[in-house]
Amino acid sequence: MSAARLQALRLARIALAAADPDGLAAFYRAALGFTDAEAAPGDVVPLRLGEQRLDLATAAPAGRPYPGDVPGFSPLFQHCAIIVADMAAAHARLSAHPGWRPISTDGPVRLPAASGGVTAFKFRDPEGHPLEFLAFPPDAIPQAWRRPGAADPCLGLDHSAISVADTARSVAFYESLGLSVVSRSLNTGPEQARLDAVPSPTVEVTGLGFPDGRPPHVELLCYRGEHPRTVSDLAIGDVAATRLVIAMADAEGLAAARAAHADRLVPAEPVSRSAMGGGTLLRDPDGHFVMLTSR
Helix, strand or coil, X not given: CCHHHCCEEEEEEEEEEECCHHHHHHHHHHHHCCEECCCCCCCEEEEEECCEEEEEEXXXXXXXXXXXXXXXXXXXXXXXXXXXXCHHHHHHHHHCCCCCEECCCCCCEECCHHHCCCEEEEEECCCCCEEEEEECCHHXXXXXXXXXXXXXXXXXXXXEEEECCCHHHHHHHHHHHCCEEEEEEEEECHHHHHHHCCCCCEEEEEXXXXXXXXXXXXXXEEECCCCCCCCCCCXXXXXXXXXXEEEECCHHHHHHHHHHCHXXXXXXXXXXXXXXXXXXXXECCCCCEEEEECC
């Protein structure tokens, strides 16, 4: 199989399974500044923040609610990171709306330079999905997020981060689809502990980018140490079954990826039309759902 044919173009959107997509969408609009995106199937509420797309899809067939306070080292854990221009303003607006719960133990936290020097805050939406606010230091804002005078403190989706048990194994899988490693860091210390609500964490953070270098990208979170990591048993209808929707270069590339990862295919029979969306659904090495499309 030619690697050149397995070319991922971009992370087209992130899809969250929701028990009540319309109710959850109201929270995302009011508390986080999302707006409605273009039309989608009737069981999907398409939202946009800046130039990035987030879908809230009916959890179908109806499955389990989000399983409580899943820690960052769990293979079930997957969060969306929202870039904010003003952390205080974003946190204040979030705080004015009910239903969400903090993950971070003491409000927004400034990470040390070795961990990127960002200010971050993790929390859960009303259905339990983890989210993160990220603010870059003023002298280290990536070009994609330089928005002087932005009207809203929340600018867009920077990445979706997934917890993995083995960085090398997961890198190999995503590189086989056409992503590439663009960053690596080792995050540790009391600041990381407050951010994650995990005692004494040491986290390998690996950024995986797409050819055009534009957000959103994918991050792998590998917590070192003896953490309980039960194998993911998520079904596609469970609320925790977030999907990365990756657009491949063309139909030929999609077919090549399907053939190369035949052992990871999720059967179409139990999956709703909105979950498939005309694409190919895979499980990555840790059980996270990845949808491949040709658009």
